[in-house]
Amino acid sequence: MEVKRLFDLIPYQISTYDKDVCLAKKENGQWKTFSSRDLKRIVDNLSLAFLSGGIKSKDKVAIISNNCPEWNFVDLALQQIGAVSVPMYPTITSEDYDYIFNHAEVKMIFVGDQEIYDKASKVAGDRRILSFEKLEGVDFWEDFLKTGEGGDLQELENSKNAVQESDLFTIIYTSGTTGRPKGVMLKHSNVMSNMVAIEKIWTIPPGTSRVISFLPLCHIYERAASFAYLFAGYSVYYAESLETLGENIKEVKPHMFNTVPRLLEKIYDKIVAKGYELTGIKKKLFFWALELGHKYDPNVDLGGWYNWQLKMANKIIFSKWREALGGEIQQINSGASALQPRLLRVFWAAEIKICEGYGLTETSPVITASICTHEDMRIGYVGKVIEGVEVKIAEDGEILAKGPNIMMGYYKEPEMTAEVIKDGWFHTGDIGVLDGEYLKITDRKKEMFKTSGGKYIAPQVMENKFKESALIEQLMVVGENRKFPSAIIVPSFEGLRDYCKHKGIAYSNDSEMIEKPEILEKFQREIDGLNKYFGKWEQIKKFKLLPNVWQVDSGELTPTMKLKRKVIKEKYQKEIEDLYAA
Template structure:
């Protein structure tokens, strides 16, 4: 297969696929899904590229994108690549302070923004940094510009400005001079600790990622449809969407993450990248349905799940032909129970669902595979252009991170079990961070991931996030992620933050599943007027305590949660307690709940 430089990819695909649908998006006016053909896609990329050249954006200059997922994001990225310009995506939920930091760090003169919120925040930044941020280009034509704003332009007007012979000629020259070693993207890490760093990815990184995925995924074709659900700021979604476009797939762009449950049945994708949280919610939802079913239906559900577990995990996973009786029973449940379940979610056509970005518990993973949802769990980082390893269709190990990508070198540091990675998908370095680059790589060029793991042949296992390790006052090391993972699959627990660094025992802040808790209170005739009052009830506390204890059987005594506090409000991105990729910012959580934490350790 020919892997085109991204400067020309969309034009080449348009020549091949013509009027076939490339992208779908929900039209806000009608609520219906609209189509964009490959020819239209290529034309919009061309116009965007020419407008960039006409507006004076230089070769290898940095531009910013601050938006929800929209077709315009892809026009901007590929228009930039045609010009040898560097795109820097930013999360749509970022604050003006976060945007200002990136604008200053990357010296961004032109920022493409999505909707009113992003425009308002970007306008604040432009007023603060007028000598750096000179122009805003607004995707949504319904955005109301500030009366003082004399420099911003709507995207539709912007692309019309560049439609001239000089700009066309300039883009053609730049595209012809595009090189694999050109910088393509700078991804700013979500920053669980300290300031975020810009991960510099070149076209070589992307091209190698495309080649490696093509080798690992020969069954994924241009007949597939992918749901673009995670933010395109996330390297996992950005990289996966690029894989889809290289394959010639149709990509449905989900604009609002809150509408994903509505969007999935409407599109019925065959593939979609996602973080574990989505699938954890599926697991919890199904467990609730089973719990509320009649005794007869409970037996049917449990038998179906056990049948699926035997068929998929004891036979198919190992490449062994299952007994005829088991195969027949599985096919019956697959046509009935499993298909109904998947149809309700909207994934009945699903063929490949890559999952990464955070740990996924073995319990949830085994359940999903048992009900025949084709989860392919994996591991990667922004610094490795996403994928380091993931599950193949057969011969994978539950509890692992799957097998390594082709031609990627991975070894384990014997001093601390750190996973070290080397290969063409590894970043060239952090943007303008020479000291951090020196610390990020070994002398022989391996990138230090910051994750501890082990390697058995080509199979990679995760142990813990090294920087997240806590040391108790008794000198014992604990991995908070592992403890959180052990209880987070419980239907009564929505979020958990483990505490224990320099403490004499492990405690936790827990956000319960309020809906289930309120249902339990109703069943038990527990009276309350506020959610905070409900959480103070001793019977509610004992319920959660019992559910925590149920999941701690395999933990050492010093790892077990001894005390916990129930919180009336969830951890959120807006409060700063979660990153944009839904990882805990432990320092912020510790600051916000210092009083509750100290109370748990009071004698």
């Protein structure tokens, strides 16, 4: 059957795969599963409940919840009646909710749990709120679902038939590194085109594969993937939380999942920390394998002796890494920010294929993606331009994209839309280079700055490199219009404790430790060792260690874990000024 609108994926999956497990979640210690036919029944009844409840075409409904099948049910049910979903991060503030509820003219709100309800209800006004969990005094979504049972199926068919592929189906408010978030309007065909292109290059077989989902569905990255999973007939298991992710992965034994670099960095750092705890021959073997991994390149044959050693390393050391990921992983997709090349090398060496992609909410989201084969993988690049999309590099180095995946525009913001879409080309704000079909990202256009000597600094490239240190959790390069670049650094306190234990240094507390001369000297050695990768004008001359981790809740990070540079600069203005004091 022809799939033109995203909700067409439901009958398509039934006719093509008819899955026993389409979606699954952990409930009371057991995996509760929903088949393809369960999905259709629930979504149809929910659509009818919306119609009988007064929600009509073009009305806006907010979804604020962690990942669960109910999220998908509401999303797809709204699509079938031409209503518009407004997904929101559970982690943002009541003030953000208030702004989006009003700006998007939200009519109804779905929340996941008590904590989200408490935040949303403060600013919901007279909007109806329903919850995916049973909460006292709050309408339960299953009771609402029942109001659609036995409804007029012909009315539903009429509603579905009225929806066109060119119709708006969602408004996604970008996380906003500066100012208020903007509402990105996406139509069915935006995501459909992206979904078809991506599904074609995935290397795991359709129909029989399992994926685990833990990145937020409210972000376009995991949202678009959820539709591609439906299209490919994958069984989707939602992790309970990031805290239980390791356990859930071992239970599900996924063939694929999506992630962000920060999570892979944390996994790698934990693995290395465990390596330091080993003794004798086990420790030597661990770091021998790690050193082999750091030299690996999927495109290059490093010779018989290296290949034999790597084979042994995979049997002795790396096999345990694969077991920790369920033992059946075939592909991991990384996006949202840059991934350290050394991590790609070592994971590929361990036969764990991680593939980078690139895109934005405004591009639905994928512009480029890596194909998970040794022949196609290029370390340091974010893959090839996907089918149907065009990319060119502007004179100033900015990446421009054109194609069916480009957004309709920003909701109620025609001037802002005109600033980023010119002659059909979307201006990404990222700087990069094209090498044939492969794209390399070098920095964010707005984040590059000049020193007082007129030298350009690309902070993202530097920050990514310095975070290779096991002692550095977060780092921001500063120095615009100054004589030299400096850095404010949040240490990896777990890594710092391991270092102190290894060196026999008594550990008091985080705030005291970062002031100790021997710790500052260690960080200086770390900085000096990584400075060598940069030109003299780029090298970090001074740094300041900070005692508090930057978080979404405290305002330094966006929900997608990007640095809010303006906020951080304002918050640590004194510390930055001290770095440049005479």
